[in-house]
Amino acid sequence: MKIEILGMGCPKCKKLTENAKKAVEELGVKADIEKVEDMDKIVAYGVMMTPSLVLDGKIMSSGKIASVDEIKKWVGGK
Amino acid sequence: MSSGCGCSENSSCCSGDGTVIYACSGQSNLGQITNEVALRLREASVGTMACLVGVGSGVEGMVVGARDAKKSVLIDGCPVKCGLKAFEKAGIKPEVYCNVSDLGLKKSSTRPSEGDINKVLLYVKGMIGGVK
Numbered sequence: 001m002k003i004e005i006l007g008m009g010c011p012k013c014k015k016l017t018e019n020a021k022k023a024v025e026e027l028g029v030k031a032d033i034e035k036v037e038d039m040d041k042i043v044a045y046g047v048m049m050t051p052s053l054v055l056d057g058k059i060m061s062s063g064k065i066a067s068v069d070e071i072k073k074w075v076g077g078k
Numbered sequence: 079m080s081s082g083c084g085c086s087e088n089s090s091c092c093s094g095d096g097t098v099i100y101a102c103s104g105q106s107n108l109g110q111i112t113n114e115v116a117l118r119l120r121e122a123s124v125g126t127m128a129c130l131v132g133v134g135s136g137v138e139g140m141v142v143g144a145r146d147a148k149k150s151v152l153i154d155g156c157p158v159k160c161g162l163k164a165f166e167k168a169g170i171k172p173e174v175y176c177n178v179s180d181l182g183l184k185k186s187s188t189r190p191s192e193g194d195i196n197k198v199l200l201y202v203k204g205m206i207g208g209v210k
Contacts, residue, residue: 046140060142063143
């Protein structure tokens with residue numbers, strides 16, 4: 001499983017990354033969490049707002065800090 | 079939006095305060111007013127702008143962005159309501175909906191006047207202010 005956090009590195013992006021890490025830890029699943037800060041890569045996803053969370057290539061949230069519970073729901077549903 | 083910008087979690091960096099403005103941007107004077115009003119609202123830091131056509135055409139990132147917006151503001155120009163239809167197609171209801179034609183402005187293929195732009199700007203600002 002791959003989780004990508006799209007964002008330029010501001011506190012909101014960092015918080016979303018923390019939430020993703022916590023969600024994965026709490027579920028006890030294996031996942032690669034990658035921060036994508038390259039603007040070209042972010043634009044290629046078609047998102048206009050950051051931070052965004054991408055789970056196995058699917059955009060799950062955009063322009064908000066998804067909560068640990070939300071992320072757990074998405075990851076758990078895989 | 080640069081790395082290490084020093085902004086706080088609640089600042090307007092990145093996603094802003096969650097207010098996202100969509101304009102129909104149609105060809106008529108009314109459509110062009112929506113675009114100009116959206117630009118001026120962005121310049122006044124009322125919210126960020128996003129592409130309505132991206133929502134209407136189903137670009138995943140833009141649909142999710144519209145769905146996740148804390149407060150989406152949709153401005154249509156005329157009674158055809160293309161913007162609202164695009165949102166409905168994506169299963170999204172805007173928090174604030176404004177239709178320029180409600181102000182009694184006549185649709186034509188001319189450049190919008192500064193007076194009409196300001197009139198609509200005030201109207202939309204009032205609508206946004208009324209929705210917390």
